[in-house]
Amino acid sequence: MASQESLFKSQFDDDAGVKSGSRSDEPDRIQIKPVNDEDDTSVMITFNQKVSPFIIVLTFVASISGFMFGYDTGYISSALVSIGTDLDGKVLTYGEKEIITAATSLGALITSIVAGTAADLWGRKPCLMFSNLLFVVGAVLQISAHRFWQMAAGRLIMGFGVGIGSLISPLFISEIAPKNIRGRLTVINSLWLTGGQLIAYGCGAGLDKVHNGWRILVGLSLIPTVIQFTCFCFLPDTPRYYVMKGELQKASNVLSKSYVDAPEDLIEQKIKELNALNRAIPGDTVWERIWNTIKEIHTVPSNFRALIIGCALQGIQQFCGWNSLMYFSGTIFQTVGFSNSTAVSIIVAGTNFIFTLVAFFAIDRIGRRVILLIGLPGMCGALIVCAIAFHFMDIQFKGTEAVVANGGFSAWGIVVIVSIIVYAAFYALGIGTVPWQQSELFPQAVRGIGTSYSTATNWSGSLVIASTFLTMLQNITPTGTFAFFAALSFISFLFCYFCYPELSGLELEEVQMILADGFNIKASKTLAKKRKQQLAAQKAAAKHGGLEEFHKSKPSDELMEC
Numbered sequence: 001m002a003s004q005e006s007l008f009k010s011q012f013d014d015d016a017g018v019k020s021g022s023r024s025d026e027p028d029r030i031q032i033k034p035v036n037d038e039d040d041t042s043v044m045i046t047f048n049q050k051v052s053p054f055i056i057v058l059t060f061v062a063s064i065s066g067f068m069f070g071y072d073t074g075y076i077s078s079a080l081v082s083i084g085t086d087l088d089g090k091v092l093t094y095g096e097k098e099i100i101t102a103a104t105s106l107g108a109l110i111t112s113i114v115a116g117t118a119a120d121l122w123g124r125k126p127c128l129m130f131s132n133l134l135f136v137v138g139a140v141l142q143i144s145a146h147r148f149w150q151m152a153a154g155r156l157i158m159g160f161g162v163g164i165g166s167l168i169s170p171l172f173i174s175e176i177a178p179k180n181i182r183g184r185l186t187v188i189n190s191l192w193l194t195g196g197q198l199i200a201y202g203c204g205a206g207l208d209k210v211h212n213g214w215r216i217l218v219g220l221s222l223i224p225t226v227i228q229f230t231c232f233c234f235l236p237d238t239p240r241y242y243v244m245k246g247e248l249q250k251a252s253n254v255l256s257k258s259y260v261d262a263p264e265d266l267i268e269q270k271i272k273e274l275n276a277l278n279r280a281i282p283g284d285t286v287w288e289r290i291w292n293t294i295k296e297i298h299t300v301p302s303n304f305r306a307l308i309i310g311c312a313l314q315g316i317q318q319f320c321g322w323n324s325l326m327y328f329s330g331t332i333f334q335t336v337g338f339s340n341s342t343a344v345s346i347i348v349a350g351t352n353f354i355f356t357l358v359a360f361f362a363i364d365r366i367g368r369r370v371i372l373l374i375g376l377p378g379m380c381g382a383l384i385v386c387a388i389a390f391h392f393m394d395i396q397f398k399g400t401e402a403v404v405a406n407g408g409f410s411a412w413g414i415v416v417i418v419s420i421i422v423y424a425a426f427y428a429l430g431i432g433t434v435p436w437q438q439s440e441l442f443p444q445a446v447r448g449i450g451t452s453y454s455t456a457t458n459w460s461g462s463l464v465i466a467s468t469f470l471t472m473l474q475n476i477t478p479t480g481t482f483a484f485f486a487a488l489s490f491i492s493f494l495f496c497y498f499c500y501p502e503l504s505g506l507e508l509e510e511v512q513m514i515l516a517d518g519f520n521i522k523a524s525k526t527l528a529k530k531r532k533q534q535l536a537a538q539k540a541a542a543k544h545g546g547l548e549e550f551h552k553s554k555p556s557d558e559l560m561e562c
Ligand SMILES: O[C@H]1[C@H](O)[C@@H](O)[C@H](O)[C@@H](O)[C@H]1O
Pocket: 073, 190, 193, 194, 197, 317, 323, 326, 352, 428, 432, 433, 436, 458, 462
């Protein structure tokens, strides 16, 4: 450990000198190699350029998938309440509600397993456009459903689209984003996601009393899908994908549009690097390469540790129970005595959105690890209070009906709602947002497969929770259910404390170094702190020389040296 820290130290010192532009010719200085993957593009932009409108447009269009993820998983809470007897002429049982809800998670799970590989084979953009078609088919089936099974089939097909979008949208963004704002741009996807859930709840409340309102609610999901599909007809794929396909000219065109002030030779150099990296993935055929990446992710220790962290965080995100509230909050609030339960759900979804915004500002400044370590104990505390409140409400289940012994709306009902809101805030601040930064854990060669595994873990968790939550309420009581989630939050806290290093501001190469022989929490914190100080020093220097200078300065020495 000590030797690793001293290795870091010599690199920091050198790095600080190089990055601040103070190029040194002293022979004894160790030269830090720029990160040898697509990050190099970002390095170049970090020091020389503004974010171009082209990148903003691409991010905006790609993150519509995040919106659809949120909207499609969000509307079901109110739809389940307002469907009434519209399917098969009878009220849905808890089991049927679970199937309708879980069908989307199941669909998403299936496609997320293959989406990473599909994106490498056919491209990110075509996969996202294909997901648009699935959204349309799924929505049309639901809108026209009069039978339970047609509704469930529509939800499943919609889930296929959600699974593809949930993986590829953050991947797409991370491949086009300049490094200095990549963390934040990825959180933008989460903002769209939680915003989509909020809007779904809002529309659900507005359409609550409208005849067939839930059909309109589903129909509205067609709007963003059509917008994304249309926009993508005119937009390119990511440069990295084009390089993988050997379409270097296209890659170069996208880079030039993305980094408008970058000189041609720099773009060319970047293309060469990406191309060399592409060939570095072993295997003569596509299938051989895929097989090799599967082997590599399990056998290279740093990759395997990254995989453990990626999958664990996504699993924790789901098994701490948040989506049971997302999917069933309407049903829960109805049970504790609120007549306009959908409107109450909006407050919960709104809290999720607002605190994702807080995470947006905190994730790079305070760090991923810190917000996780604040969020998880907060969730645990709120869940314990919630479990206690449910105990005093004394809810019994008779068949599929919940009967509250203390008679509907009460002070304990308010405690339940307040604790759920507090829980939502802590959730969104940390574990709701951080796992979607998953692509930074993996080096380029195994990023597709690594993010596929992690995303599939997310959807497996979502599936288990969606299909068992109401049954859990019935069998182990609401108190038991929320106490169970509280215990899982506590165990998750211990996992993050011991196994999740601080990755804010680190180069991807450094992430691999950190994970090479352990989880190296201490070294990661030292390194992240150092990076933060360097950034602050750069900003101060830039201010000193004028912002214009900062943005328009010549290509960085760092990049030209490689
Ligand atoms: O990050 C998101 C977000 O927290 C959503 O609110 C939740 O429903 C999703 O499952 C999760 O992946």
